Amino acid sequence: PDAEIHIFKVFTDAQLSFTTWFLDAFNHAIQIGVDVLNLSIGGPDYMDKPFVEKVWELSANNIIIISAIGNDGPLFGTLNNPGDQMDVIGVGAANQNNHMASFSSR
Numbered sequence: 056p057d058a059e060i061h062i063f064k065v066f067t068d069a070q071l072s073f074t075t076w077f078l079d080a081f082n083h084a085i086q087i088g089v090d091v092l093n094l095s096i097g098g099p100d101y102m103d104k105p106f107v108e109k110v111w112e113l114s115a116n117n118i119i120i121i122s123a124i125g126n127d128g129p130l131f132g133t134l135n136n137p138g139d140q141m142d143v144i145g146v147g148a149a150n151q152n153n154h155m156a157s158f159s160s161r
Contacts, residue, residue, distance in 0.1 A: 061089060065096075074106050081109045085116050094122040097135030107140065114142035121146060125160035133160040 063080035066072045084092055092113060113120055124145040125135035138145030138160075148156035155161070 061087065074103055077106060078109050081113055084118065085113065089118055091119045091121065094120065094137065097123045097125045097138050103136070107136070110137045110140055110143065120144065123147075126158045127160045128155075129157050129159075129161070131161050135160060 061084070063083065065076040065080050081092075110120060120137065120140075120142065121144045122138040123135065124138035124147045125133060126148070127133040127135065134145065137143050147159035147161070149159075150156045
């Protein structure tokens with residue numbers, strides 16, 4: 056199929072990042088008309104209002120968002136943002152028996 060891949064770097068080599076870097080990348084994704092946004096990130100900060108609202112804006116612009124849910128299992132209530140948002144497809148891990156991995160958030 057006709058597809059393009061865009062990579063947005065929002066972390067330094069030391070794994071440091073700021074919300075504004077994500078907001079800039081998300082704005083650029085909206086501007087260039089990305090259809091699917093895959094995020095291999097997540098964190099417990101569901102109160103980061105600018106980030107959460109920008110994820111809602113991505114969804115309102117018909118961008119499908121897929122994100123890791125985290126590796127903080129096995130307890131329930133350990134989902135990470137943005138994989139825990141209703142308009143995001145949250146993805147967890149499976150073990151070799153095709154069951155939910157013990158470390159996968161839920």
